Amino acid sequence: MKLVSNKKSKTLFLSSSSKFLNIEEKVNIIISPEFYWIRKFEIPVKTEKQAKLILPTLFEDIIEEDSSELVYQVKKIEENLYLGFAFDNGKIFEAIKKSGINVSNIDSLYFAQIECKDISSFSSANQNFIYTQDNILVKLPSNLPVDNSPIDNKLDKIDLSSFKVNIKLYNSAILNSKNLSFIYTFFILLALVNFIKYFSYKLETNNIEENLEKISKASSLPSSKIQTNAIINKYKSTIEFENKKREIISYFVSNSSLGLNFFEMDNNSLSFYFNAKNKTKIESYIKKKYKISSSKVVSNNLIVSISI
Structure with missing residues (x-):
């Protein structure tokens, strides 16, 4: 099929039989009347928005x-006279994929009814199209012989309008009304479960606070945070001292190859007794993490002291 330029994008005519190869540039697509229903109607309203309500x-x-799965659009032709369009988003999407066009290459889609109004009849992909006496574009039966020239030869003369097909370029079947209802229900239930959990958590928190207050009074614990912090700070240094002592002991006990015999605790220091023959290895291992206060050999025992 021949492609022609329309400013920055190519223009294609899409029918149910269309096949395109090697479409890598951006394109505008005029869709055949096969993909939409159309009606001309009169109604005493002033705007397209008002007219759309009765479509x-x-x-x-x-x-x-x-009809709940259809998309409706309306275009005002003249005072109180409108064109109504109805189409299935999913069917057009599938036709685009079947034709070989990548949806990422599509700029916009247009109705052939609007864009081909200056061409009384034409053909595309072995299909014939003609405007009726009411100026409605229709597809002719395949067994009806008509002498029509291909639309491809006329696309370059079409000045595309501002009236575009309001289509979502994804499979709308995935997000049809039934699926959307399921999704909405799921999120409503999820929100309800979260609310119940929050309410339950709130009640549990209040119960815990009440129980803590009762325990505090029964155990004569501090009633304020300031008093509690004062007690914590009072014993903080003791806690840190004990934690560091435990850490140092664990460091030596965890390495059985050092040959630790025993250790002693004396105020602010720890003394470890090793086999003196491992002196170099032991001191090297200790210095990786701690500073040695003293190191001496007594009766084949290496005594290493570390200040806390």
């Missing part, structure tokens, strides 16, 4: 599928 009822007698 679902206008298509009830001609659309058999679930």
